[in-house]
Amino acid sequence: MRKIRLVIEYDGTAYRGWQIQKKELMTVQGIIEDRISGLTGEKLRVIGASRTDAGVHAFGQVAAFRTKSRLDTETIKRALNALLPLDIRIIDVFEAEDSFSPRYSAVRKSYFYVVANQRESTAFLFRYAWLVQQPLDLKSMIKASKVLIGTHDFSTFMGTGSSIKNTVREIFSLNIEKFNQIDFMTVGMTGEFIKISIEADGFLRHMVRNIVGTLVETGRGNFSESSMMEILAARNRRLAGPTAPPNGLYLEKIIY
Amino acid sequence: MRKIRLVIEYDGTAYRGWQIQKKELMTVQGIIEDRISGLTGEKLRVIGASRTDAGVHAFGQVAAFRTKSRLDTETIKRALNALLPLDIRIIDVFEAEDSFSPRYSAVRKSYFYVVANQRESTAFLFRYAWLVQQPLDLKSMIKASKVLIGTHDFSTFMGTGSSIKNTVREIFSLNIEKFNQIDFMTVGMTGEFIKISIEADGFLRHMVRNIVGTLVETGRGNFSESSMMEILAARNRRLAGPTAPPNGLYLEKIIY
Numbered sequence: 001m002r003k004i005r006l007v008i009e010y011d012g013t014a015y016r017g018w019q020i021q022k023k024e025l026m027t028v029q030g031i032i033e034d035r036i037s038g039l040t041g042e043k044l045r046v047i048g049a050s051r052t053d054a055g056v057h058a059f060g061q062v063a064a065f066r067t068k069s070r071l072d073t074e075t076i077k078r079a080l081n082a083l084l085p086l087d088i089r090i091i092d093v094f095e096a097e098d099s100f101s102p103r104y105s106a107v108r109k110s111y112f113y114v115v116a117n118q119r120e121s122t123a124f125l126f127r128y129a130w131l132v133q134q135p136l137d138l139k140s141m142i143k144a145s146k147v148l149i150g151t152h153d154f155s156t157f158m159g160t161g162s163s164i165k166n167t168v169r170e171i172f173s174l175n176i177e178k179f180n181q182i183d184f185m186t187v188g189m190t191g192e193f194i195k196i197s198i199e200a201d202g203f204l205r206h207m208v209r210n211i212v213g214t215l216v217e218t219g220r221g222n223f224s225e226s227s228m229m230e231i232l233a234a235r236n237r238r239l240a241g242p243t244a245p246p247n248g249l250y251l252e253k254i255i256y
Numbered sequence: 257m258r259k260i261r262l263v264i265e266y267d268g269t270a271y272r273g274w275q276i277q278k279k280e281l282m283t284v285q286g287i288i289e290d291r292i293s294g295l296t297g298e299k300l301r302v303i304g305a306s307r308t309d310a311g312v313h314a315f316g317q318v319a320a321f322r323t324k325s326r327l328d329t330e331t332i333k334r335a336l337n338a339l340l341p342l343d344i345r346i347i348d349v350f351e352a353e354d355s356f357s358p359r360y361s362a363v364r365k366s367y368f369y370v371v372a373n374q375r376e377s378t379a380f381l382f383r384y385a386w387l388v389q390q391p392l393d394l395k396s397m398i399k400a401s402k403v404l405i406g407t408h409d410f411s412t413f414m415g416t417g418s419s420i421k422n423t424v425r426e427i428f429s430l431n432i433e434k435f436n437q438i439d440f441m442t443v444g445m446t447g448e449f450i451k452i453s454i455e456a457d458g459f460l461r462h463m464v465r466n467i468v469g470t471l472v473e474t475g476r477g478n479f480s481e482s483s484m485m486e487i488l489a490a491r492n493r494r495l496a497g498p499t500a501p502p503n504g505l506y507l508e509k510i511i512y
Contacts, residue, residue, distance in 0.1 A: 009379040057380075086382035123265040124313075126342035128380075 001066045003100055004076065006046075007092035008032070008061040012246070013127045014087060017054040018061065028052075028088060032063065035083040039076070040069040049102035049254050050109065053206075055246035057128070060091070060253040062102045100256075108172065108255040110199040113212045114248045117178075118191040129193065130212075130248035136194060136219030138178055144218045144228040145174045145196075148211065155235040157214070159206030159243065167235075169207070171200045176215070194219075197252070206243055214241035257322045259356055260332065262302075263348035264288070264317040268502070269383045270343060273310040274317065284308075284344060288319065291339040295332070296325040305358035305510050306365065309462075311502035313384070316347070316509040318358045356512075364428065364511040366455040369468045370504045373434075374447040385449065386468075386504035392450060392475030394434055400474045400484040401430045401452075404467065411491040413470070415462030415499065423491075425463070427456045432471070450475075453508070462499055470497035 010028050020030045033046045049062040071079070073093040080090045099105075116129040117136050125131065148171050155167040175197045196212055214231060217223045223231070223241070231239045266284050276286045289302045305318040327335070329349040336346045355361075372385040373392050381387065404427050411423040431453045452468055470487060473479045479487070479497070487495045 011379045086377060087379045089377060089379045121342060121345060123267045123343045123345045124384075 001068060001098075003064055003066050003096040003098050004073070005094045005096040005100060005102070006032075006063045006065075006080075006090055008058060008063060009089045009091050010058050010061065011087040011127070012052060012055050012057045014085075015054065017056065018048050018050065018052045018058075028058075028061070029063070031084065031088060032080075033065075035080055036065060036067075038083060039071070039079050040067050042067060042069070047102055049106055050203075050251055052249075052251055053209075053246045055127075056249045056251065057247075058251040061251055062106075062254045062256075064096055064100060064102050066098075102254075105256050106202070106254050108199060108201060108253075109203060110197065110252040110254075111203065111208045112195055112197040112250050112252050113208060113244065114250070115194040115196070115212070115216065115244075116191060116248075117194050122191070125191075127247055130245050132216055132220075134220055136216065137221065138176065138194065138219065140221070140225045141194075141215045141219040142176050143225045144223070145176055145215060147228040147232060149174055152232060153235055154204055154207055154232070156232055156237060156240050157207045157210040158204040158237065159210065160237065162205035164204060167204060169200050169202050169204065171198060173197070173199045174211075208249060209244040209246065210237070210240050212244035212248070216244065217241035257324060257354075259320055259322050259352040259354050260329070261350045261352040261356060261358070262288075262319045262321075262336075262346055264314060264319060265345045265347050266314050266317065267343040267383070268308060268311050268313045270341075271310065273312065274304050274306065274308045274314075284314075284317075285319070287341065287344060288336075289321075291336055292321060292323075294339060295327070295335050296323050298323060298325070303358055305362055306459075306507055308505075308507055309465075309502045311383075312505045312507065313503075314507040317507055318362075318510045318512075320352055320356055320358050322354075358510075361512050362458070362510050364455060364457060364509075365459060366453065366508040366510075367459065367464045368451055368453040368506050368508050369464060369500065370506070371450040371452070371468070371472065371500075372447060372504075373450050378447070381447075383503055386501050388472055388476075390476055392472065393477065394432065394450065394475065396477070396481045397450075397471045397475040398432050399481045400479070401432055401471060403484040403488060405430055408488060409491055410460055410463055410488070412488055412493060412496050413463045413466040414460040414493065415466065416493065418461040420460060423460060425456050425458050425460065427454060429453070429455045464505060465500040465502065466493070466496050468500040468504075472500065473497035 016025045018028045046063050046065045077090050077093040114129040116131045121131045151170040153168050271284050272281045274284045276283050300321050302319050302321045333346050333349040370385040372387045377387045407426040409424050
């Protein structure tokens with residue numbers, strides 16, 4: 001049996017997230033499994049690195065599967081891209097060691113989140129950013145974010161319903177930058193955006209979205225710059241801000 | 257009765273085009289009528305300037321309706337944007353003369369079409385551009401396009417099923433330019449694009465898409481630069497290229 005590693009890009013808008021659910025629900029994992037089975041004629045399971053939520057996008061999701069197929073990696077890539085819907089693309093296909101686990105072999109993951117911080121939305125924006133109309137104080141957000149860098153118990157930012165025991169993670173970097181998108185297709189996706197990028201050894205459920213929700217509350221002035229330390233230390237989800245909507249979130253890269 | 261003029265932006269992906277159809281089908285006109293009725297309590301008809309096809313986008317569709325409502329234009333704009341789905345946005349609301357017709361008062365309309373001319377697609381591209389993987393010869397396309405500028409019978413480029421009698425239109429300008437999109441949200445919608453912009457006094461059914469399909473065949477080398485003159489003169493749809501897909505087409509602006 002070979003093990004094949006995939007790097008996958010998707011626009012999450014149309015899907016109920018990565019994780020396979022009931023047969024009738026469209027999930028990225030479900031569709032990829034179905035197309036690989038169609039290609040190799042095997043019943044198989046594709047294991048992904050990150051269970052992205054419904055509406056979350058990915059530029060570098062990683063997944064793996066075992067197969068008896070002898071198709072070379074370039075053929076697998078071409079064939080899958082021909083079979084998959086246009087909002088799911090296979091970026092890379094590699095041979096992997098049998099011990100490779102997309103989830104447990106990962107040493108670093110990065111996500112970024114896009115906030116559209118402008119008065120009016122455009123018709124092209126809602127799938128790809130969270131519209132926050134009130135002007136945000138970037139300096140407070142940056143100052144508050146510094147507290148999160150390093151090794152901490154992040155249970156304050158963990159979504160309810162997670163069964164994970166170890167809630168300690170290390171955030172290697174957290175960058176917040178403003179950018180002005182001049183044009184998307186020369187007209188549509190324009191305006192002021194804030195991009196929040198986080199790199200860590202792993203993430204708890206909803207961790208990025210809860211951190212972003214808390215940073216946005218800070219930028220709005222509802223939390224003081226210094227509250228972040230107490231919020232983090234409290235290990236209490238109720239003290240943090242709301243969960244930012246999924247559509248602004250992008251799984252960027254996973255490093256092994 | 258007042259007459260109100262709307263300027264509307266929409267992402268056409270989720271809709272069966274502008275024109276209202278059977279009740280159960282999602283159309284932009286149908287949804288806007290429904291929301292305006294909800295706002296004013298009247299049964300009314302919204303008349304649009306251009307019947308964009310399913311999947312076609314708009315930055316400046318124009319529509320008008322008659323109402324007894326006394327709501328001021330700013331309130332209408334705000335209320336409609338709160339009621340409408342996020343992929344339909346009201347950009348402007350004006351009082352209009354009773355004689356104003358979105359369709360017949362128009363003196364100029366412009367559309368543009370985006371071709372993604374690159375080897376590989378991204379997961380974020382298919383809603384907004386037509387992927388043509390074979391490298392296109394821009395010079396031939398530009399040369400062939402010059403023939404179309406001016407007043408001509410464009411029946412060669414008219415989609416079947418149109419009942420229009422007068423097939424003469426004047427194209428004021430037709431520009432073809434290559435652009436390199438560095439980043440969309442800093443990663444997704446990148447690559448080489450060709451933007452074809454056409455301004456005319458009006459357009460026949462599928463005219464832009466049929467012109468684009470013919471220009472792309474020219475760029476591929478399947479039509480010589482000089483064939484365009486014969487194709488136009490033939491007034492025969494069969495001689496032109498295929499109809500370009502709707503997702504790359506944008507209604508840009510209508511001038512009155």
